Amino acid sequence: MRPPTDRPSIIVIGAGFGGIGTAVALRRAGYRDVTVLERGSSVGGVWRDNTYPGAACDVPSSLYSFSFAPHPGWPRRYSRQPEIRDYIERAARDHGVLDQVRLGVEVASAAYDEEASRWHLTTTAGEQVSCDVLVSAVGQLSRPSVPELPGSERFEGPAFHSAHWPEDLDLAGRRVAVLGTGASAIQFVPAIAPEAAHVTVFQRSAPYVVPKPDRAYTRVHRAAFRRVPALQAAARAAVMWVTERYNESLVDGTRLKRLVHLAWRAQLRLQVRDAELRRRLRPDHPLGCKRVLFSNDWYPALAREDVSLVTEPVVEVLPHGVRDAAGVEHAADVVVYGTGFAATEFLAPMQVTGVGGADLHERWRQGAHAYLGLCVPDFPNLFVVYGPNTNLGGSSIVNMIEAAADGVVTLLDRMRAGGASSVRVRPEVAAAFDAEVQDRLQRSVWASCSSWYREPTGRITTNWPGLVAEYQDRCARLDPAHFQLV
Structure with a gap:
């Protein structure tokens, strides 16, 4: 048994909001032996990777930021990618965890x-840690x-995903084919349209x-x-409400x-005068x-002209364009995948092996699940921040990340106080939680159509079925009886 004062060594994988937020929470709780492994060349996560034109957040920055690191210098209500990436790095530096980050290290497996x-x-470089x-x-x-x-x-x-936008790409006078009309496309299409000779947008489902x-x-x-x-702080509270x-x-x-539905309808009618185009822009869900x-x-x-x-699906890419399901060929010099x-x-693609050789991806073959999105039976001392069923349809995911990080600290504190070497969630507790969450989700709007929130089986593995406040409360009141200390 390790003494209660012993500080465990901790590795955090990822240096975006989740990794930096967790590292700060651990540091504030007195855990110093923390290393953050980041596969990229800097911190920032998705806000480092997504540098496409017009990249920005759709949650006001007063809320899309750490509660412990308010930033009075935001230039806009909804901040853009460079500002958010810089904010994450500044928060890491100001709270003493930037030096704990090892860059250019990608984890291939964990056992x-x-x-x-x-x-x-x-x-992936063969290093053992x-x-x-x-x-x-x-x-x-x-x-x-x-x-x-x-x-x-x-x-x-050039053909690339929007998250891999080439730094030196010049679209002047070029025809661009954009596949997808999701959150990224609705930002970069308006930004590149004035520059490109022509933009052809392929829509599978109108948002x-x-x-x-x-x-x-x-x-x-x-x-x-x-x-x-x-x-x-008042602005943050108002947006949260x-x-x-x-x-x-x-x-x-x-x-x-x-x-919200009225706001959508009014905007569509006011901004799109062409009745046929309006018809094709009406969602079917x-x-x-x-x-x-x-x-x-x-x-x-x-x-724009x-x-x-x-609205026909793309079925083939040609040397100089794409072909749709109706057989029409659309000329293109550049293809951008805004496909999420x-x-x-x-x-994924990490291989994660737990007690008795348990394979995490095999365990999740029918859809990922974890207690509070945080713990999986048979995988002691493994915590997932922004894990299964912790995404939101609205509000700021940063609040969910902070709640999960606080939950990690609580469990580690209990492990140390009990002189234990590991903590794991009880299987029956995790199973009951999953049944509750899936039952609630099947009564939500997300069960009424196919989307990236769901598995092909219909199981919703991404979203949280309640309010952020409920998740915060449940992470703050973790029942000791739900966990096993070894």
Whole structure:
């Protein structure tokens, strides 16, 4: 038995919001032997990778930031990619964890040694690393999803996922084919349309796009936030209240949801005069079933004469364009895949092995599940931040990340206080939690259509069925009887 004062060695995988937030929570709780492994060349996670034109957040920065690191210098209400990436690095530096990050290290596998109560990791470079506690903070939106289309290898121009946007790409005078109309596409299409010769957008399913109440902050705003921190805290609380009401509406249906629907309808009618184009931009699913998007310039971009909307699926990539299911060939010099991420493939492509050779990906073959998205039976001392069923239809995921990180600290404190070498969730507790979550999710709007929230089987593996406040409360009140100390 290790003494209660012994500090375990901890490895956190990923240096985005989840990894940095967890590292700070551990440091504030007195854990110093913490290493953050990051496969990229800097911290920032998705906000380092997604540098496409127009990249920005659709949650106000007062809420899309750490509660322990308010930033009065945000230039806008909805901040853009470079500002968010810089914020994450600044928060890591200011809270003493930036030096704990090892860059350019990707974990290939992790195996639990039950006799030693330690995790043994192997990197893609073949390095062997061990720790007492392993935290995965790789997130749900870190692995781009690119469809396997016939002929894609024959395309003679640049072809890439939006998360891998070439730094020196010049689109002036070039024809661009964009596959997908998700959260990334509605940002970069309006940004590139004035530059490109022509943009052809291929839409599989029309999204709901509502106005984005964005604005630049003035020097007066920023000075007020610096001098009176309570003003920014009040703004955060107000945004939190509104987004919680929206989260509530996705399950129960409320007046707010009807107002959002009216806002979408009004924007579409005002910004798209062509009746036929409006018809093709009407979603075929209930509002909220898929991610609701925020933009003031998506519909105007599609209404441009040099932008075309195609609703036929792409079936083949040609050397100089793409072919749709109707047989029409669309000329293109550049192909951009705005096709989202492999959100339901948690922790992939890492190979994770627990007690008795338990294979995590085999355990999750029918859909990922974890107690509070945090713990999996037979995988002691493994915690997942932003894990299964912790995504949100609205509000800020940063609040969920902070709650999960606090839960990790609570369990490690109990492990140390009990003189234990490991902590694991009881299988029957995890099973009961999963049954509860899936029952609630099947009564939500997300069960009414196919989306990246769901597995092909219909199981919803990404989203949380309640309010952020409920998740925060459950992570703050972890029942000791639900866990086994060894």
